[in-house]
Amino acid sequence: MLTLLEPESLYPDTALEQRVLGDTIRVLQGNAKKSLLELPQELCDQADALMTLRMAVPKEALDRFPKLRVVLRMGVGYDRVDRAECARRGITVCNIPDYGTEEVADTAIAMTVALRRGLPLYHDAMRADPPCPWGVIRSPIVRRFRGQGFGVLGLGRIGTAAALRAKALGFRVSFFDPYLPNGADRALGLTRMDSLEALMRESDVLSIHCPLTRDTRGLVGAAELAALPEGAVVVNTARGPILDLDALEAGLRSGRIAGAGLDVLPVEPPVPEPALLQAYRAGEDWLRGRLLILPHIAFHSPEAWDDIRLKAAETMRDVLVRGRRTNVIPPESD
Incomplete structure (x- = not known):
């Protein structure tokens, strides 16, 4: 009998996992809190x-795992798995690529809508002591959706879902994804850009949706942010290290970038706190109403939490028992 360790x-x-996996795999649970190194060696x-x-x-x-054949990351990202070492040992690596698609796309759009309609701006102002005058606050962050460029960096499942939501709201949607086959732009009614710089020039809102790999780490830095139109908004619901946080802070401080929504940070939890997060938590005047930070929860809903459990068990059954290649990450794709 094979053994699966959670x-x-x-x-x-x-019970759910055992029902999906059947009687050829037994499921064991550990009680690790932060690291696999905490697990008893007998497990x-x-x-x-x-x-x-x-x-x-x-x-x-x-x-520590002499018999290991499969590692399954219960989520979309797999950057914390040493895939090169797994490949050397003949260990198959899988993920759950269709988990949280709607939730993450909804969160990216929700942050875009909130920032572009000035909701954090007015929310902060109305809680001030004394509150702001009853009326309009002039700010470059507030814009009409229709006609603005919404740029999607990475048109995978989540990027596509975000693009279609933005299109429905009236944004002019374009994307850059060098790995996507030709024709996706025509099928979805989007504009494909042939370079990252071209995408930046067209993006009044930049929404990041690519995975974290060697090629995408630090992909959006000072030069890329400088290519955005004046008063742009940056949203990142992908992985923190894709976006240079210091460059984002500089853009926000200068006023060239109007606002940002971040569900992810380069280090999570952020210890020590980067300068941008310190300013955000301190409520500094220059940043008020211009930044949203979430604790990497864009994926979450009760329904998504149920999905991940079921989809993980189904993927493990396919790969470990049935010998299929369901959701297998090829080593050379990094």
Whole structure:
């Protein structure tokens, strides 16, 4: 019998997983809080497969699993799994690419709508002591949606969902994704840009949706942000290290960037706090109403939480029992 290890005890029982996996795989739960290194070695020795949500899977952790055949990341991103080391050991790496698609896209659009309609601006102003005068606050962050450029960096499942939502709101939607086959732009009624710089020039709102890889780490830096139109808004619901936070702070301080919505940061939790987060938490006047920060929760809804559990079990069954390639991440794609 094969053994699947859930190191984090995310759920009160394993009944759902056992029902999907059948009687050829037994499911064990660990009680690790922060690291796979916390697990008792006797659990690691038994594991043919590992299914983890929050835990990183570095080489030193892999050393503890002599039988490991499959690592499944219970989410879309897989940047915290040492895929090169897994490949060397013949360990298959999988993810759940269709989990949280609607929720993350909805969050990206919600932050765009909130910022472009000035909701944080007025919310902060009405709570001030004394509150702002009853009326309009002149700010470059407030714009009509129709006719603005909404740029999508990475037109995968989530990027596509965000693009279609933005299009429905009247934005002029374009995207840059060098890995996407030709024709997607025509099928969706979007404009494809042939370079990142071209996308930036057209993006009154930039929404980041690419995975974190060697190629995308630091992809949006000072030069890219400087290419955005004056008064642009930047939204990142993908991965924090894709966006240079210091460059974003500089753009916000100068006023060239009107606002930003961040569900992700380069280090999570952010310790030590970057300068931008310190200014945000201190309520500094120059930033008031211009920045939204969420604690990496764009994926979440009760329905999505149920989805991830079911989809993870189904993927593990396909790969470990049925020998399929469901949601397998090829090593060379990094």
